[in-house]
Amino acid sequence: MPKITIDSTEIEVEKGTTVIQAAEQIGIDIPRYCYHPGLSIVGVCRICLVEIERMPKLQVACYTPVADGMVVHTNNEKVQQARRAVLEFLLINHPLDCPVCDQAGECWLQNFYMQHGLYDSKMVEDKVKKQKALPIGPNVMLDSERCILCTRCVRFCDEITETHELGIFNRGDHTELLPYPGQELDNKYSGNTIDICPVGALTDKDFRFRTRVWYLTETPSVCPGCSTGCNINVHHNDHRPYKAGGIRVSRLKPRYNPDVNQWWMCDEGRYGFTQVDADSRIVAPQKKTRGDWQLLSWQDAIDEIATKIKGILKKHGADAFGVILSPQMTNEGLFAAKRFFQETLEVENIDFEVVAREKGYADDFLMKADKNPNSEGAKKIGLSAVDNSGLEVAQMLADAKDNRLKALYICHHNLEKGFKKEEVKEALSKVDLVIFQGTNQNSTSNLANYCLPSASFVEKDGTFTNFAGRVQEIHKAVEPLGESKPDWTIFRNLSKRLGKSMPYFEAGDVFNALAEEVDAFKGLSYEKIGEHGVLLNGHRASTEKEMGALVA
Amino acid sequence: MSEKIISKFFDIEDSHTIEIYEKHGGYETIRKVLKQWTPEQIIEEVSNANLRGLGGAGFPAGRKWSFIPKDSPKPKYLVINADESEPGTFKDRYVIDHYTHGLFEGIMIASYAIGAHKAFIYIRGEYIRQTERLVEQIEAAYEKGYLGKGIFGSKFDLDLIVHRGAGAYICGEETALLESLEGKKGWPRMKPPFPAIEGAFHSPTIVNNVETLAYVPTIIKNGADSFANLGSERNGGLRLYSISGHVKNPGVYELPMGIPLREIIYEHAGGLENGNGIKAVIPGGSSSPILTPNEIDVNMDFDSLAAIGSMLGSAGIIVMDDSTCMVRALYVVTRFYHHESCGQCTPCREGTGWAEKVLKRILDGAGRPEDVDNLVEIADNIIGNTICPLGDAAALPIQSYVKKFREEFEYHVREGKCDVKGQ
Amino acid sequence: MEFCKAAKTECDKIIAKYPEKRAAMLPVLYLAEKEFGHISPEVEKYVGKLLDVPPVKVHEVMTFYTLIAAKPRGKYHFQICRGLSCDLKGCVKIIDYLSEKLGLSSDETSDDLMYTFTPVECLAACETAPMMQLNEDYYGNLTKEKIDDILKENS
């Protein structure tokens, strides 16, 4: 392994490591625009020039592999001068847009020239005029004048999605990044180009002018959009949501996980979080009386529901009780539900799977047809009717229609996604007690007698198990909306009211109990999940299967 | 009269045909080579002849060929650089027009030496007549069995393909050329890997200038020493000097390496027109740092010019008489490099345009005192910091013109006009 | 939008010369220019299809090089050199003269598609400065009179 010295620190690194990577390993952050670890290396921006002893010219750190005995200077006078020069060159045709630019605050051009004190350009000539504020796809805006031609976005569309929408046209200082004339940047992953654009040339249509980025806080989490479970950061506006029309969650950004999504996420997941602050949120327990919804306190809701459940069980027995859990729920929600229904109520008809009638989009990169983040978790916890010898969802609806089911507890599902509207309506109308627990109203909740408000994925802690058996944590970014609560809390409270308390105070308590009880989770603990998740027992580490096309 | 190798064909009628070429001993060498020489022997002979790359960089040709990996299972390619686009350079056109088969014979020997079975001539797009000539003569060679399967009845196969560029100076730079040959825009590649390891189509490739290869048959035929002795130390043989500008007899002259620049200008190109004096001379294409009259006794070889801070480059000599405005000359040169910057890397893309704008403003009488230093700073900031040498090519003239003719730039800035008579 | 049979055969022949299809880009664009007059967006897409290259990569090539016509060009294409050697030999006056004679400014094509006028960088014929290229041929040692003669011959 070659040994090299960077700014007088000696370090031994793998052969083939580049200087920029080696520097990173000892915490030295060499500036970069064109280099991105997930893309091919082109060395075009020249901001990463460093001095390597015994080499006549400065070298780009992003492209130069380490060699044994190399002595690198990343910040001496010569390097700083070159860096200043590159910045100055980049600024001569860059518009002075910072006050109106969405990227301000997270712009790599602004950051660097502030560091290098380059406010006044010597450039007095007219700047080259290019396209401004051009929508180039459903999600992305382009300001060509701000583009520094790092080619990251082009490489993303060539190398990652292989959709080839973007190109670099003309030459010299007329060189311009644009989509192919007549084509839109509309691939399933287009939002990533915004993330990797180091300046404000590509911005989010959705986010444009919504919030200044310095008002945002970020919380690590996992996308609930499909069973891949891409790692994300939730960007939320804690300080001034009123400035953003009460929108607390501003955007989702992918978070690096080498084993799952690397640096990327899909647009469906990225822009699919609007439910969180939507008007359809259920904000308090409610019950339907003569067709009208009426708000209840939690206390009253729990009391009434507990009484009704008890009554039905007594009169009709556990066979008349159906439970439809959801793979949208966390492992904790599911485990608490399992204990509540199986142990407290001794109900056996539990299932979670509602096969969508419309098959979800899937590809060989990140997106999976199963649009739920925790199907694997639900299966492993043993909540599939196939494993627990209870009724499947379809059978529950059939039984309901035939008046054999007297109570139905439905979590999160919109049953119309799996069954015909009339079927659902007919079946549910024949059940005496329909309880719906979820985050948002839907056509199923409208058919219920009671609605209980669940906290959404940004409002609670917990874990999902992705399709490859990787358990990953979500974290509470904002407070639960209104009276909503994590699913596991609701089941704990109901259980207590019905005579069996669960000693859980935090999501971690539930998880650790689950890890003790469920084989697949044995040996895991909440404290040890870490930022990249852990695999369930019997799942191989970072397999090709999990990585999909990433490793190809 | 000194010896001539290539240029003696310039005045022979139909010298571009196989018949005439063979009448003058053409294609004898390759026949011999195919029978009696090993590739290693050829490389050694060319190395000993001190044949330098005549496209501009002057890299020893034999040494370059020796970099081709022997054990690589990949095909090898020879690419002939006929892009000829460094301003002031026009010699390769003469080679193609008049020494067509001499060039082919050089290509055959080089291909054999490096184990290439496919060779591409990348010719600048404007050379339409030359493209036609090459295509027609290649066909003639195929017909005679000099190209194609088993050339000259040997076991050696060689295909030769003419590939016409489309108007981009940067495609003269060897890696931009390879990109262009592969059907892409001409963005130079990061190096390493060098083409000899990974060039065209990810395979080992040698890129050589037209003129370089045109000298190869003579070297093999007459021996390394006889060629080396024609030139100066480490700079073997003759070369074709292109001379233009304010001289009486502009043209291509085949003269020894290391001949004094003064001799080329005054004895061969007939001195200056109208009896004017010299103001400045570009010795090796417009990117080479400019020389003043007291520097023209320099010997025209790679090492001597480097020693005085300039370059032999493509040996495109441009002579400027004392009626020349140096600010305008630099503006025209800078405009060229700006026009031809590929736009890939920041310092060249942005710096060339900036410098041109500053120069234009000075010419238009709106210069500012700080402009002169600023020009030098722009150049300093480009040099050595770019992907390919075009950045340096743009910056070197700026540095040298301003350094050597600073008063003229300052006068322009101060007075808003030119003080050179005749302007 | 497709090549005629003869052009298709020619195109296949070109492609066959190269180890990779894409390498035939410039020759096939030249062929397409000959066949269709200029490279319209449809031609661009067609060439992309022929070479298995996304159209955006053909467009990159089209906009990078100066010689392939993206718009219709005149029957007579004047490319007049403005390089250093020509500049030293007074090409500015000749360029202005030609521009005036043709009634065209830089990069313009006459409405009747007879003339296109393009000042260009060094054409590598500095020994004949000032010079220009008219279609396939170079014309050197230009004077105003010579321009008049050339225009008379080519109209």
Ligand SMILES: Cc1cc2nc3c(=O)[nH]c(=O)nc-3n(C[C@H](O)[C@H](O)[C@H](O)COP(=O)(O)O)c2cc1C
């Ligand atoms: C900007 C630039 C333009 C060049 N143009 C040419 C050219 O037109 N013809 C040429 O033979 N070499 C040109 N070269 C040099 C080539 O990169 C390469 O060194 C040469 O073709 C190698 O051949 P040689 O070793 O026989 O000289 C150019 C280099 C640069 C950096």
Ligand code: SF4
């Ligand atoms: S738009 Fe952004 S990512 Fe794309 S080339 Fe320009 S600066 Fe780079």
Ligand code: SF4
């Ligand atoms: S692939 Fe799935 S998990 Fe990843 S961002 Fe898209 S929807 Fe979310």
Ligand code: SF4
């Ligand atoms: S130096 Fe100029 S021509 Fe060379 S790669 Fe950079 S931008 Fe292109």
Ligand code: FES
């Ligand atoms: S980050 Fe190295 S050249 Fe751009």
